[in-house]
Amino acid sequence: MPELPEVETVRRGLEQRFVGRRIVGVEVGRERSVRRTSREEVIARLTGTTPVAARRRGKYLIVDLDSGDEMMIHLRMSGQVLIDAPANPRPPHTHVVLTLAGRPSEELRFVDPRTFGEVVVYDPASASDVVPELSRLGPDPVTEGLDLAQLRAALASTARAVKAALLDQSLVAGIGNIYGDEILHRARVHPKRPARKVSRDQARRLHVSIHEVLNEAIAKGGSTLDDAQYVDLMGEAGSYQENHLVYGRAGQRCLSCGRGFVLSGTIGGRTSSWCGVCQR
């Protein structure tokens, strides 16, 4: 579900409503959500601490705690982070609950029907052992910047389809299936083109599109599809889905050229959509 824009929207919510509020209680319902360590470890490391910053790298949320530990949250396909009053009923599949100090007290809830997502709390000194994937992430286009030369080098490094390359988190961090399709469409690049064969001009357009699409999506609070799986901390839906030009539009007329139709197929194991006329 959530890609860079959705995770960034959640991060902003955490910065506003979570950072600075002491964690006075921790409940772990389903241990699978904290499987990387254990229920006991998460409770011990979180209780009594205060979050001091909320960061993001690609689709990974990282909260710095005043204890010196870090909490990593990955939403995977169906995770949500919600904040609400303890008196309000917890949604189904609420697996981790942090009770926050303050009047009124509130709860930060990790909700995740499919339980692919997870919460990990660890000493940053052992990050390379506990969360090794963080060190394998490529540059985040929004927080770290991704310049044209970096993008060209990343594309030149693989013979896979350019769509697969954009979704490879070790090349560029944060792009998922929706934004990959939208970025390629805006750049007018065919998703099946071998990454290595992307021309200079195409790379330039991709570079611009990556930044434009991601930033516009962040400005709209991300994309909330029909199933409303993604909502922000306050339960609010995003609206960038209204701007999707190809994702989820297979078979319909292309909104960009008005001539072609949106085609679909599998690329790198993921369903992809593109316009047969404007993407080359």
Add this chain to the structure above:
DNA sequence: AAACAAACCTGTGCGC
């Protein structure tokens, strides 16, 4: 190296 499938789970939408 890359293509592919399967795995991790649950919910939803669709055809019959």
Add this chain to the structure above:
DNA sequence: TGCGCACAGGTTTGTT
């Protein structure tokens, strides 16, 4: 209305 199947925003692992 109910059943079975396909499929879903992600990532890792193992097999060709």
